[in-house]
Amino acid sequence: MAEPTSGLLTEQEAAVYDRQIRVWGVDAQRRLSKARVLVVGIYGVIAEACKNLVLAGIGSLTLMDDTPVTLDAAASNFLVYVDEIQNQGKSVAQVCADAVGDYNPMVRVQVQQGNILEKPIEFLDDYDVVILGRSSLSLRKKVNALCRSRPQRVAFYAVDVRSSCGNLFIDFQTCTFKSQKKDDDKELEYSKKTCSLEESLSVRWNSLPKRASKLFFATRIVDEFEQRENRQPGQLTSSDLPALIAFGTERLQEQGLAMVPAIESLLTKIAENGTFELSPVCAIMGGVLGQEVLKLLSCKGEPIQNYFFFDASDGKGMIEEVTP
Amino acid sequence: MSAMADKEAIENAKVLMVGAGGIGCELLKTLVLTGFKHIHVIDMDTIEVSNLNRQFLFRKRHVGQSKAQVAREAVLRFRPDVDIVAHHANVKSPQFGVGYFQQFNLVLNGLDNLDARRHVNRLCLAADVPLVESGTTGYLGQVTVHMKGTTECYECQPKPAPKTYPVCTITSTPSKPVHCIVWAKDLPFLKLFGDKSLSNDLDVRSSGADSSVEQEEASFFDVQDGESSKAYAARVFDRLFGQNIDIALKNEGAWKERRKPTPLYLDSIWTSEEKYDERADHGSENGHENGSVQEEKPKDDGAALSAMTGLGLKNPQEIWSVKDNARVFLETVRLFLDNRKEELGRLTFDKDDQLAVEFVTAAANLRANSFGIPMQTMFDVKGIAGNIIHAIATTNAIVAGLIVLEALKLLGKDRGASRMTYCLEHASRKLLLMPCEMDVPNPKCYVCSQTPLVLEVNTKTVTLRDVVNKIARKKLGASFPTIMQGYNVLCETGDDIDKHSAAIYEAKLDTKLDALTPVPLVNGVEITIEDLQQEFSCIVHVKHREDFSEEEDDQMRLGGLELLTATTTVVAKDTDVALKATVDVHAASLDEDLVMIDGENAPVVKRKLEERQEPSQKRLKT
Incomplete structure (x- = not known):
């Protein structure tokens, strides 16, 4: 990798990255060029995030998803070119790596085969950030815990889009960053901490503010329901709806809350649409996720913590902090 | 999803996308993934290297080709069954009249300039086609929806006017780096390399009140018979940074309340040894690479010529010393004269012309130095002189997603569901993406309400x-x-x-x-x-x-147009943060004299969120 050791960017970097250097500066760009990101499980929203990270010029992007590429994979994923589907035997990761690697030759894009839980634990030491696509709650907890177990910080992001709803969980552990909080303020250094997914899940729901995003509750209910019913994530249909709503009502009650129409309609939408990802929502969630990872890696700009939700039906993109 | 279009409505819809740049690439991709099948794309631009950090449908090998056409081909790779018509053309050209616009269900804008936005707004009003309008700078973005008779049109609300500076500030009393940059771009650059016959607002007062000097000024910038390019460069240098300042100083009244500028002559810059070098071969400060530039043959691609490279100045992010600025000034003049002769007399400033940017940087800095104003890096001068918009891929992707969601709502015929959405850098009341209700048409709008x-x-x-x-x-x-x-x-x-x-x-x-x-x-x-x-x-x-x-x-x-020219910097009442809404920095088009963007490093015009007379009209949709 052509890494400038001095304070200078290469001519090519300066030319290609000109417009974004005007946003975040040369130092941030240099940090990005050394960052290593691992992505596990490739869906539409992940394709969006990969595109954004590669365009921005991170050092390396590693894709992990052995699923053989099919027409289904192409549905919401613009990294899957149709002529590749006939190329049987290629994995989604391989096809996407080829496509996204072509976006920016200054980024090393590669593929890792296998299952992240079966890798030696040192495997994660090669990465600064791990992004987990659609996954079961238990996988999310496990990978998050693995990230936290490493001596060097490995930041953890989990994202999913169900129908027109997007959710993002962030655990960067600690982060020191430079930020200009208001327009004409001086840029200062700040730091932030996040908790693990496990810790965040221990927060009682009725202790959250009244205006908390309803998507927080809906996604929790769906996660737990899928776990209890032993479903693959997204493997829901409208026939599950009565059981899902009953389960949700019960969970809300346990947490000191009651089922409300807004949550019920989110559950309905999620159950009825199964694995479907609405592409504009992928673009929005992949954009926010990409931006957050870039802020963290460049130490520039205040990163959000620790959840972000977007719901196309009300159009709000909302940050929710859920920490013990 | 009830407010949104169904699959059939999406597949049958015919949409027009204006602009295939930063927002356009993202938008085209998101449209086809969402299921849109009939799309026209209009863009007059060709692809540049600086687009590649965000316009992901383009590669280095496409530089110089039509954005609309390359975008179309790139998208067909992952959606071959989509019908995309690409127009490499200006949306303002007569072929895209009202009749053309009427064939579409929706028009979606991903434009970068006020002129084209206003033009498309009028055509959408005339053709009665809903318009989704958008813009981004840096982390900020916005998406608005315009439906004739239902919501405000694009021109119902004030657009911040490009910042302009009084002529005398530029010619006589600069106090900020931007004043010197505007001066360098509009005065010496055009005088030396541009069309000398063009009248320039700056001519009259360019050399103070002395009329005999003005007479002489006209011919001063011509190369004289037998004059070498180096001698010319030196003569022009002393005039611009030495004599003109001395003349200005004679007008003592002007400096009572101001710091007096210091004239700068070449003689005072070099040591006697360097002076010799200067005559010999323009030696660089570092003493290496001498002469390498001189031997360079004229190139076909004039834009690749560089003075700084030959002088051993490699870092565009570094502020050059006065001496280096002087060297760059002399060397750029020489290179223009020796290697780009055929363009002289008709050059206009172009941010992608390396030599032009180097010249403007050096000239602006030399002037700044005389007036005690901080000098700037070439990177920053380029941004200010070229009105370069800060741009990142993520904001464009988010905004394109928001545009498509509005498109789905418009096709779903639930017009009450439409929103304007702000994409913020710092969350306000936990919201990073903030939807607001669209305003009704402004009855005083001269465009959609025909107010005299x-x-x-x-x-x-x-x-x-x-x-x-x-x-x-x-x-x-x-x-x-x-x-x-x-x-x-x-x-x-x-x-x-x-x-x-x-x-x-x-x-x-x-x-x-x-x-x-x-x-x-x-x-x-x-x-x-x-x-x-x-x-x-x-x-x-x-x-x-x-x-x-x-x-x-x-x-x-x-x-009756006060609103249009209002420059506002106000903090939104309804939010905790100042919102720099996305605006038309490019409205300050390059050919307009003295039109510059505000601020010393951020070409962002601030506009408050609730700029309306009635802040209560715009509220968060809950």
């Missing part, structure tokens, strides 16, 4: 040409204006005017308003300004006035 305007003008000094160019084109956004007084056509423009009429109109253009025939345009006369392609028409009342201030050097002021 008042033109205060000195009818004795202003010509019809001024009204056509500065009012009809620039202020009112007419692409091909026609000016009528009752049934008399005073002026008509466009490609389809016959020669005979064109000659008649041309003859009238330089007539003062009060001398026009058959009816002079004097106090109390009413005129109509139209653009037939845009189906735009506006009634303007003429009001004679003579007491314009020095800064209103056009001797004109369009009233």
Whole structure:
């Protein structure tokens, strides 16, 4: 990798990255060029995030998803070119790596085969950030815990889009960053901490503010329901709806809350649409996720913590902090 | 999803995308993934290297090709079954008239300039097609929806005017780096390399009050017989940074309240040893790479020439010393004269012209140094001189997603579901993406409500040409204006005017308003300004006035349009943060004298969120 050791960017970097250097500066760009990101499980929203990270010029992007590429994979994923589907035997990761690697030759894009839980634990030491696509709650907890177990910080992001709803969980552990909080303020250094997914899940729901995003509750209910019913994530249909709503009502009650129409309609939408990802929502969630990872890696700009939700039906993109 | 279109409505919809750049690439991708099958794309631009960090449908190998066409081909790779028509053309060209617009269910804008936005807004109003409008700078973005008669049109609300500077600030009393950059771009650059016959507002006062100097000034910048390019560069240097400052200093009154500038002559810069070197071979400060530039042969690609490289200055992020600025100045002049002779006399500043940027950087810094103003890096000068918009991929992707969601709602026919959405850098009340209700049409809008305007003008000094160019084109956004007084056509423009009429109109253009025939345009006369392609028409009342201030050097002021020229920097009342909304920095187009963006490093015009008269009209949709 052509890494400038001095304070200078290469001519090519300066030319290609000109417009974004005007946003975040040369130092941030240099940090990005050394960052290593691992992505596990490739869906539409992940394709969006990969595109954004590669365009921005991170050092390396590693894709992990052995699923053989099919027409289904192409549905919401613009990294899957149709002529590749006939190329049987290629994995989604391989096809996407080829496509996204072509976006920016200054980024090393590669593929890792296998299952992240079966890798030696040192495997994660090669990465600064791990992004987990659609996954079961238990996988999310496990990978998050693995990230936290490493001596060097490995930041953890989990994202999913169900129908027109997007959710993002962030655990960067600690982060020191430079930020200009208001327009004409001086840029200062700040730091932030996040908790693990496990810790965040221990927060009682009725202790959250009244205006908390309803998507927080809906996604929790769906996660737990899928776990209890032993479903693959997204493997829901409208026939599950009565059981899902009953389960949700019960969970809300346990947490000191009651089922409300807004949550019920989110559950309905999620159950009825199964694995479907609405592409504009992928673009929005992949954009926010990409931006957050870039802020963290460049130490520039205040990163959000620790959840972000977007719901196309009300159009709000909302940050929710859920920490013990 | 109930408010949104179903699969069939999406597949049958025909949409027009204007712009295939930062937002456009993202938008085209998201549209086809969402299931849109019939898309027209219009973009007049070709691909540049600086696009590649965000316009992900383009590769280095596409540089120089049509954005619309390459975007179309790239998208067909992952969606071969989509019908995309790409137009490598200007949306303002006559082929895209009201009839063309009427074939679409929706128009989606991903534009980068005010002119084109206004033009498309009018065509959408005329064709009664809903418009989704968008813009981004850095982390900020916004998406708005415009439906004739239901919501405000794009021009119902004020657009921040590009920042302009008084002529005397630029020519005589600069106090900020930007003043020096504007000066360098509009004065020495054009004088040395541009069209000398073009009149320039800066000419008159460029060398102070001494009229004999002004006389001489005109020929001063010509290369004299037998003069070498180096000698010319040195002569021009001493004039611009030495003599002109000395002349200005004579006007002592001007410096009572100000810090006096210091003249800079070449002699004072070099040591005696360097002076010798200078004559010999323009030695660089580091003493290496001497002569390498001189040997360079003229290249086909003039834009690749560089003075700084030859001088051993590699880092565009570094502030050069005064001496280095002087070297760069001399060397750029020499290179223009020796290697780009054929372009001299017709150059205009182009941010992608390396040598031009180097020249402007050096000239601006040398002037800044004289006036005690901090010097700037070439990177920053390029941004300011070129009105470069800060741009990142993520904001464009988010905004494109929001545009498609609005498109789905519009096709779903639930017009009440439409929102304007702000994309913020710092969350406000936990919201990073903030939807707001669209306003109703502004009854005072001269575009969608046809409210008459008042033109205060000195009818004795202003010509019809001024009204056509500065009012009809620039202020009112007419692409091909026609000016009528009752049934008399005073002026008509466009490609389809016959020669005979064109000659008649041309003859009238330089007539003062009060001398026009058959009816002079004097106090109390009413005129109509139209653009037939845009189906735009506006009634303007003429009001004679003579007491314009020095800064209103056009001797004109369009009233009822105060909103359009308002420059505002206000904090939104309804939110905790100041919102720098996305605005038309490019409105400050490069050919306009003294039009510059505000701020020393951030080309962002601030606009408050609740700029409306009634802050309560806009509220969060809960």
